Amino acid sequence: MMTRAQAKIDPIILQQPTVTDESLGTPFRAYEFSDADFRRLKKMIFDYAGISLNDNKKPMAYSRLTKRIRQLGHANFREYLDFVEHADSEEHVRFINALTTNLTYFFREAHHFTILSEHLLKLYRDEPLTVWSAACSTGEEPYSIAMAAIEAFGSDAPPVRIIASDLDTDALAAAKRGVYALDKVASLTPQRLKRFFLKGAGDQAGFARIRPQVQRMVEFHQVNLHEDNWPIEGNLAAIFCRNVMIYFNKETQTKILDRFAPLLRRDGLLFAGHSENFFYNARDTFRIRGKTVYELASS
Numbered sequence: 001m002m003t004r005a006q007a008k009i010d011p012i013i014l015q016q017p018t019v020t021d022e023s024l025g026t027p028f029r030a031y032e033f034s035d036a037d038f039r040r041l042k043k044m045i046f047d048y049a050g051i052s053l054n055d056n057k058k059p060m061a062y063s064r065l066t067k068r069i070r071q072l073g074h075a076n077f078r079e080y081l082d083f084v085e086h087a088d089s090e091e092h093v094r095f096i097n098a099l100t101t102n103l104t105y106f107f108r109e110a111h112h113f114t115i116l117s118e119h120l121l122k123l124y125r126d127e128p129l130t131v132w133s134a135a136c137s138t139g140e141e142p143y144s145i146a147m148a149a150i151e152a153f154g155s156d157a158p159p160v161r162i163i164a165s166d167l168d169t170d171a172l173a174a175a176k177r178g179v180y181a182l183d184k185v186a187s188l189t190p191q192r193l194k195r196f197f198l199k200g201a202g203d204q205a206g207f208a209r210i211r212p213q214v215q216r217m218v219e220f221h222q223v224n225l226h227e228d229n230w231p232i233e234g235n236l237a238a239i240f241c242r243n244v245m246i247y248f249n250k251e252t253q254t255k256i257l258d259r260f261a262p263l264l265r266r267d268g269l270l271f272a273g274h275s276e277n278f279f280y281n282a283r284d285t286f287r288i289r290g291k292t293v294y295e296l297a298s299s
C-alpha cells in the first residue's frame with residue numbers, strides 16, 4: 001500500500017496544456033500555474049500555517065493540489081485559489097493538509113529516546129510527567145515516546161502522559177487510529193514489535209495496530225503552532241518539536257521558541273530535529289544541552 005509520504009512524492013509537471021497518453025488510457029490535464037499564482041499560494045500557506053515555501057517548491061505545490069483541482073472541476077490554479085480564499089474553512093483544511101510534509105518514523109533520532117528515558121526517571125517523584133509532541137504527524141513520534149516511557153519505568157502504565165498535536169487533520173486522524181503498514185514498523189526490534197503492537201489478521205493483514213496500553217497514554221489535539229491559542233498547559237517535562245521548524249522562517253521560529261519556554265518546567269528539555277540549528281535566534285531562551293537537545297537558559 002502506498003504510504004501518505006510516498007503519495008506526496010513529486011511527479012514531473014506536464015508542460016503541454018493537455019496530454020493524452022493512449023497507453024495509460026486516461027487523459028491527463030495540465031493546469032495553468034503562473035508564478036503569480038505560486039506567490040499567492042505561498043502567501044496563503046504562510047498566513048494559515050506559518051509555512052515558508054521556497055521557490056523550488058512550485059512543482060511540489062502543483063503535484064499536491066492538482067487532484068483536488070480536478071475533483072472540484074476548476075480550470076486553473078487561479079480559480080482554485082479564489083475558491084480556497086472564499087470557501088468555508090473545510091477547503092482551507094484540505095489546502096493545508098495537501099501542502100504539509102508528514103514524513104516521520106518510529107524512534108526517529110534514536111538518541112533522543114535514550115536521553116528522554118533518563119530524563120523522565122530523574123524527574124519523577126509522585127506526580128505524573130507530561131511530554132508534548134508538538135508536530136506529531138501520523139503518530140510515530142508520540143507512540144515512540146510512550147514506548148520509551150513504558151520501557152524506562154518497566155510498567156505498562158508509566159506515570160507519563162503524552163499530548164500529541166499537529167495542524168494536519170488527516171495526519172492526526174491516522175495518528176489516532178494507530179494502525180501502520182508493516183513496512184512502517186519493520187525497523188523496530190522484534191521485542192518492541194511484540195510488546196507494543198498487535199498484528200492484523202484477515203482484512204487487517206499487512207498492518208500492525210498499536211496496543212491499547214500505549215495508545216491510552218497519548219491524547220491528540222489539533223494545534224497550529226503559527227496561531228496564538230495553544231490549548232497546552234505548562235509544567236511540561238519535555239517538548240518534542242522536531243522537523244517542523246525547518247518549514248518556518250526565523251521570526252516564526254523565534255516566536256514559537258519564546259512561547260515554548262514558559263510551558264516547560266525549569267528542568268524541562270526541548271528536543272529539536274537533526275537539521276534545526278535555529279537556536280542562534282533564541283540564545284536568550286534556550287541553551288544547548290546535547291546533540292539537538294536544549295534546556296532553558298534560565299535553569
Ligand SMILES: C[S@@+](CC[C@H](N)C(=O)[O-])C[C@H]1O[C@@H](n2cnc3c(N)ncnc32)[C@H](O)[C@@H]1O
Pocket residue numbers: 049050051100101102103104105108134135136137138141165166167168171223224225226241242243244247273
Ligand atoms: C516532517 S513532519 C515531522 C513529524 C515528527 N515531528 C518527526 O520529526 O518525525 C512535520 C509535521 O509538522 C506539521 N506542521 C506543519 N506546520 C505546522 C503548524 N503550523 N502547526 C503545527 N504543525 C505543523 C505537519 O503537518 C507535519 O505533520
